[in-house]
Amino acid sequence: MTDAQQQAGSDIVVGAVRVHGLLVDEQTRCVHYHGDRDVIAIRFICCHRYVPCFACHEAIADHAPRRWPAHERDAHAVLCGVCAHELTVAEYLAVEACPRCEAAFNPGCRLHHDLYFD
Numbered sequence: 534m535t536d537a538q539q540q541a542g543s544d545i546v547v548g549a550v551r552v553h554g555l556l557v558d559e560q561t562r563c564v565h566y567h568g569d570r571d572v573i574a575i576r577f578i579c580c581h582r583y584v585p586c587f588a589c590h591e592a593i594a595d596h597a598p599r600r601w602p603a604h605e606r607d608a609h610a611v612l613c614g615v616c617a618h619e620l621t622v623a624e625y626l627a628v629e630a631c632p633r634c635e636a637a638f639n640p641g642c643r644l645h646h647d648l649y650f651d
């Protein structure tokens with residue numbers, strides 16, 4: 534455990550949405566990913582909870598994560614932590630910034646898409 538992990542661990546509420554995990558601020562940054570552009574949370578289909586990253590899911594969930602199947606691209610599953618806009622999977626995969634508030638999303642997340650989406 535790092536100092537950051539010991540201090541974190543509280544859920545936050547963005548708009549009307551509760552985000553679960555080891556959060557370190559009010560824009561969904563967590564102990565694992567907390568750069569300028571790490572401002573999204575993903576709703577996991579296994580538990581329908583918004584969580585900022587797969588490592589947070591591992592920390593708080595008692596089950597293995599499930600990925601969004603390819604036929605569920607219309608599901609609202611990505612939350613912008615800046616303005617609380619919910620994007621569909623298809624929308625998220627097609628943009629580099631929030632379509633509502635234009636907050637830039639971390640392009641490095643694309644390297645991890647296969648952890649979340651089939």
Ligand SMILES: [Zn+2]
Nearest residue numbers: 577579580594
């Ligand atoms: Zn889950």
Ligand SMILES: [Zn+2]
Nearest residue numbers: 563565586589
């Ligand atoms: Zn995390």
Ligand SMILES: [Zn+2]
Nearest residue numbers: 613616631634
């Ligand atoms: Zn936004």
